[in-house]
Amino acid sequence: MASVRSKVARCVAALAAGALLAGCGPGDSGASNLRFGAIYLDSQGFYAGVKKGIETAAAKDSHLKLLGNNAQGDAAKESSFMSTMVASKVDAIITSAVSATASVPSVAAASKAGIPVICYNTCINDADAKKYVWGYVLSDPYVFGKRLGEQAGKYFTGQKITNPKIAVLNCDFVEVCKERKRGFKDGLKETVPGAQYVADQEGAVVDKATPVAENIITANPNLDAFYAVAGGGTLAGVKAVTTRNRVGKTVVFGSDMTVDIAKALVDGRILKAEIDVPAQTVGKLSYEAARKAANGEKNTSFVIPVQPILYTADDKATNEKWLTEHADGIP
Missing domain, CATH: 3.40.50.2300 (Response regulator)
Known part of the structure; x- marks a missing residue:
C-alpha cells in the first residue's frame, strides 16, 4: 500500500x-x-x-x-x-x-x-x-563572443570601414549574454579599435526585438551593423534591415543557429557571420x-566544455549542409 x-x-x-x-x-x-x-x-x-x-x-x-x-x-x-x-x-x-x-x-x-x-x-x-x-x-561565453567579434573585425577591415557604427541587441538579463558581449567587443577592438556602439538595447525575442531594431535604424540612419547576442535578436536585425531598406548598407553579426538564420546566411546579403553552440x-x-x-x-571537472562553431556567409556549402542536416527544423 x-x-x-x-x-x-x-x-x-x-x-x-x-x-x-x-x-x-x-x-x-x-x-x-x-x-x-x-x-x-x-x-x-x-x-x-x-x-x-x-x-x-x-x-x-x-x-x-x-x-x-x-x-x-x-x-x-x-x-x-x-x-x-x-x-x-x-x-x-x-x-x-x-x-x-x-x-x-x-x-x-x-x-x-x-x-x-x-x-x-x-x-x-x-x-x-x-x-x-x-x-x-x-x-565559454567570452570565447563565443570574441570569435564573432574577430570575424566582424575581418569584415570591416575588408570593407575598409575603420569607424563602424554598431548597435547591440542584448540579452543582459542572463549573465552568459553579458560575457558574450564583452568577448565580442574585445575581439572587434583588436583590429577595429575605432568601432562605435550607438545603441545597446534588449532584443532576445524576435517579435519584441524587431521593432526595437527598426527604431534603432530610424535613430541611426547610417548604422553599419547589428550585433545580436542571441538568436531572436539575429532574426530581428535581419528583418529590420529589410523593412528599413538598408540591405547592402547595414549588416548583422549574430548568435545561435536556427533554420531561418541558416537561410539568411545562405542568402548572405545581410547576415555575414553567425556563432553557435550546437x-x-x-x-x-x-x-x-x-x-x-x-x-x-x-x-x-565542474565545467563540461562545448566548443562554439563559427559560420560565415562566404561558406555557402557549409550553411546549406547545416540546413540539410536539420531538415526537421530543430537546431
Missing part, C-alpha cells in the same frame, strides 16, 4: 507540473526506472535543440523517464517546476537557470534533498553553483552528466 501511495503522489506531482511522467500508467510499478527532470529556459530554437538532444540520448536508455517543462524565462515558474521535481524525488535535474540569483533557492533545495543538478548554458552564480550544482555544460550536443552532454550524477559518480 505504501508503494502505491508513493506512486500516486509522484504522478499527481508530475501532472501538477503540466507534464505526464512516464511510468504513471496502469500496471507499471516504475520501480526500476530512473527519473530525470529537465527544465528549458524558453522554447526558442536553441532550447528545442537541447530538448531533442536530451530526449534522443534518453531514448536509448529503456530504464529512464523524463519530466520536462519550459520555464519561459520566469523564475517563479522555474521555482514551481523545481519544487514539483523535488517532491516527486526525481534522480537528477537538468536545467538552464533563469537567474544567477533568483534561481539559487530552488537549485539549493534540490541539492539539499540529495538530487544532483546539472546546469547547461546558464547557471546560478559561481559561488553557489560550486556548492549546489554537480556540473555545468557550457561553451544545441543537440549540449543536450546529449547534459543527459550524460545527469546519468553519471544519478549513479553517484564524482565530477572531476
